[in-house]
Amino acid sequence: MTKRVAPFPRLLDLTRLSSRVGRGPHTGVDRVELTYLKTLLGRDGPIYGLVHIGPDYVVLGRSGLNAFLERIEERVQWGAPSITSHLHRRASYQRRSVISDLRRLALHRCFARGLPKCLRKLGANLSYLNVGHSNLRKNAFDAVHSVTGGRATVLVHDVIPLDHPEFQRAGTVKAFEVRMRVVGCYADHVIYNSLYSQQRAEFYFSQWGRVPDGTVAHLGVETVSATPNVSRKKPYFVTIGTIEPRKNHALLLQVWQNMYESMTEADIPHLYMVGNRGWNNEAVFAELDNAAYVGCVVHELSGLPDTEMFNLLAGAEALLFPSLVEGFGLPLLEAAQLEVPILCMDLDVYREFLGNVPIYLKQNDPYAWEAEIKNFMSNRDDEVRLGMHGNRSFQMPTWDDHFNLVLKVV
Numbered sequence: 012m013t014k015r016v017a018p019f020p021r022l023l024d025l026t027r028l029s030s031r032v033g034r035g036p037h038t039g040v041d042r043v044e045l046t047y048l049k050t051l052l053g054r055d056g057p058i059y060g061l062v063h064i065g066p067d068y069v070v071l072g073r074s075g076l077n078a079f080l081e082r083i084e085e086r087v088q089w090g091a092p093s094i095t096s097h098l099h100r101r102a103s104y105q106r107r108s109v110i111s112d113l114r115r116l117a118l119h120r121c122f123a124r125g126l127p128k129c130l131r132k133l134g135a136n137l138s139y140l141n142v143g144h145s146n147l148r149k150n151a152f153d154a155v156h157s158v159t160g161g162r163a164t165v166l167v168h169d170v171i172p173l174d175h176p177e178f179q180r181a182g183t184v185k186a187f188e189v190r191m192r193v194v195g196c197y198a199d200h201v202i203y204n205s206l207y208s209q210q211r212a213e214f215y216f217s218q219w220g221r222v223p224d225g226t227v228a229h230l231g232v233e234t235v236s237a238t239p240n241v242s243r244k245k246p247y248f249v250t251i252g253t254i255e256p257r258k259n260h261a262l263l264l265q266v267w268q269n270m271y272e273s274m275t276e277a278d279i280p281h282l283y284m285v286g287n288r289g290w291n292n293e294a295v296f297a298e299l300d301n302a303a304y305v306g307c308v309v310h311e312l313s314g315l316p317d318t319e320m321f322n323l324l325a326g327a328e329a330l331l332f333p334s335l336v337e338g339f340g341l342p343l344l345e346a347a348q349l350e351v352p353i354l355c356m357d358l359d360v361y362r363e364f365l366g367n368v369p370i371y372l373k374q375n376d377p378y379a380w381e382a383e384i385k386n387f388m389s390n391r392d393d394e395v396r397l398g399m400h401g402n403r404s405f406q407m408p409t410w411d412d413h414f415n416l417v418l419k420v421v
Contacts, residue, residue, distance in 0.1 A: 140421055
């Protein structure tokens, strides 16, 4: 990306990324926060990081951010926990290591009440960016606004917990609403990953009395060099995502159960489910633990590193994505980049950034999906199924496009 001189300091909130260490492969939101970190480090101008840990905050300078990035990318190991980290009694050893290193790397440290003074040390016209849905607290926004010319920008990925509380963990919806109310009241600008996310978020902001200025900037995807995994049983399909209700894994399991009961095992394509187990999905978990076809033609893969995931995806017949609601959908974009066909629900947000590339299924019906998958398999040599090959107007969203929009307003 072309470097742009920033005449003002930027402060990127890294609370989410630091909290995810040791919890498996990065989620989509984690990847976005990591991309912001690498992009801003690659540009001139003063850049800082903010992390909320327990009762206090740490501010990282450029050297601290580079050291943090080395640890996040596992090029350098996290250090041993300090003696004071034992005050975080409920934290794991890994978490205490992260807290200790963050404090060692800090340019400034303070308790919440000292955050305004701490941020004023960074200079006037401070531009605060929060892209991880974490640390969306009134005191953080107040501290930014205490700086002369200080501005706060938030990236809202979706408001699915408000639209579909039935898909969420118990007790999380109210906490999410509190964070979004803070954004509506105190953010100077909001970045949205899709027009759909903007429309849904601004619906709630308008009900709460204030709608911040907003910009839609589709997410990009890093160029992936993948080698199809030849060790997996073929032909196979892949689905990617946390195993939680809205991702609709139950539909795919029903499809494969139907095929297992009506076809010979040799004729059934395999399904690889890439993702950790989530919440509110006991029936699906029980099926994965007990069904005869699981382990034969359906395979659950949790904790799969990104490189292995992309290699697996590259060799798939198609990505299957029956999710019932999404704010964006990075796995679809990654599949499109690898020229892997996509079968997905017909959601407006997909048409917004993928056009006619996927094969859209309008019905949340396992029999309709089974018929489409069988039809797809019967035309395996037909390149027409690769919708992107016949869709010359499709332009892959890129991170350059994203930041060309975002860095004009932050």
